[in-house]
Amino acid sequence: MKTDELIAHLSDDLTPVPAHYVGRVLAMGLGLGFLLSAILMLAAMGPRPDLSVAMEGGAFWMKLAYTLSFAALGLWMVERLGRSDTSARRPAAFLLVPILLLLIVAIVQFYQPGIDRHHMVMGDSWKVCAIDILTISVPAFVAVFWALRKLAPTRLTLAGAGAGLLAGGIGASVYAFHCVEYTAPFILIWYTGGMAASALIGAGISRWALRW
Amino acid sequence: MIAAEAQYRDWMLAGLSGDRAAYSRLLAQLGGHLRAYFARRVGTDAEDLVQETLIAIHTKRATYDPALPFTAWVHGIARYKLIDAWRRDKRRATVSLEDAPDLFAHDDSEAAGAKRDVEKLLAKLPPQKRDLVRAVKLEGRSIAEEAEATGLSETVVKVTVHRAVKSLGQELGQGMEGRGEN
Numbered sequence: 001m002k003t004d005e006l007i008a009h010l011s012d013d014l015t016p017v018p019a020h021y022v023g024r025v026l027a028m029g030l031g032l033g034f035l036l037s038a039i040l041m042l043a044a045m046g047p048r049p050d051l052s053v054a055m056e057g058g059a060f061w062m063k064l065a066y067t068l069s070f071a072a073l074g075l076w077m078v079e080r081l082g083r084s085d086t087s088a089r090r091p092a093a094f095l096l097v098p099i100l101l102l103l104i105v106a107i108v109q110f111y112q113p114g115i116d117r118h119h120m121v122m123g124d125s126w127k128v129c130a131i132d133i134l135t136i137s138v139p140a141f142v143a144v145f146w147a148l149r150k151l152a153p154t155r156l157t158l159a160g161a162g163a164g165l166l167a168g169g170i171g172a173s174v175y176a177f178h179c180v181e182y183t184a185p186f187i188l189i190w191y192t193g194g195m196a197a198s199a200l201i202g203a204g205i206s207r208w209a210l211r212w
Numbered sequence: 213m214i215a216a217e218a219q220y221r222d223w224m225l226a227g228l229s230g231d232r233a234a235y236s237r238l239l240a241q242l243g244g245h246l247r248a249y250f251a252r253r254v255g256t257d258a259e260d261l262v263q264e265t266l267i268a269i270h271t272k273r274a275t276y277d278p279a280l281p282f283t284a285w286v287h288g289i290a291r292y293k294l295i296d297a298w299r300r301d302k303r304r305a306t307v308s309l310e311d312a313p314d315l316f317a318h319d320d321s322e323a324a325g326a327k328r329d330v331e332k333l334l335a336k337l338p339p340q341k342r343d344l345v346r347a348v349k350l351e352g353r354s355i356a357e358e359a360e361a362t363g364l365s366e367t368v369v370k371v372t373v374h375r376a377v378k379s380l381g382q383e384l385g386q387g388m389e390g391r392g393e394n
Contacts, residue, residue: 011236021274085288
């Protein structure tokens with residue numbers, strides 16, 4: 001086929017694009033990801049038994065704010081990197097904000113007098129936390145990658161990392177409704193670890209999963 | 213491309229709201245820029261990359277953010293297609309080495325080899341293209357059915373399948389040459 005013919009074909013094919021296409025696609029991926037991950041968490045683990053009590057305290061909300069901030073920054077990265085030639089330097093740099101804030105809280109908690117420091121860092125569930133976050137993230141991972149494939153990522157590794165971060169943020173936020181840990185050092189290490197692993201996996205499979 | 217930014221962006225915005233005249237003018241202009249861009253970088257396959265990039269611009273047009281420079285958006289896609297082609301070539305070059313034991317493990321007269329070869333060829337396409345070719349060319353589904361199933365327009369399905377089959381043909385041609393040299 002000649003290029004002139006191709007251009008004629010493509011022009012004939014032209015239909016107006018829906019307004020806010022990228023936003024809609026991402027909203028769909030995000031909604032689907034949260035929904036499916038929540039279903040998986042409820043089916044496989046169940047919410048923490050003392051959820052209503054925990055929701056009255058600050059630790060639960062600190063944990064949720066931390067994981068949601070990762071999801072939000074991941075979403076921002078995906079929104080940028082899904083549009084061909086764009087940079088995600090700003091959202092990536094903003095990741096330092098929640099990390100540093102939580103680090104401050106973690107240091108304050110850790111140096112409180114008369115506290116069981118080992119338990120503060122390891123909790124009762126350090127062995128499963130990061131793995132569980134990854135597991136809960138799987139449906140969100142699929143939904144987010146499905147959405148990103150509809151866009152035009154041209155830096156696949158970065159876009160994959162952003163998508164993995166978003167999926168990990170969703171998974172960790174959902175997992176926060178199951179997990180009873182409440183100390184800042186625990187969240188800083190194990191929650192961040194789970195979400196970072198998700199981002200790494202996203203970057204690792206990007207060449208294969210995002211190619212178009 | 214920079215001097216033309218304002219004009220191209222206007223055409224693109226008109227195209228996004230359905231103005232075919234502006235859109236085809238834009239694609240023709242971009243075709244010229246892309247031809248020069250790819251010719252300097254790949255040589256013989258330049259026209260293929262021009263077409264592939266035009267199709268990509270068309271199918272991904274909704275991802276253009278009007279707040280950002282249009283030429284940068286086009287450049288991002290062109291660069292992506294260029295790098296993708298380089299990677300494909302590199303893989304092609306290394307495949308011949310990895311295939312060395314395979315060359316003697318099978319005889320070309322085997323009829324069963326044909327089916328395996330088709331699958332092997334298909335594996336070189338990106339997943340979406342592969343599924344389209346398989347559905348239309350192997351499973352005998354119609355262009356209209358596939359358009360319905362994938363949400364792409366019939367033209368895009370038709371053009372994509374046509375181009376994918378063509379690229380597989382070239383792939384096959386190069387594979388044969390490689391074998392001849394051995």
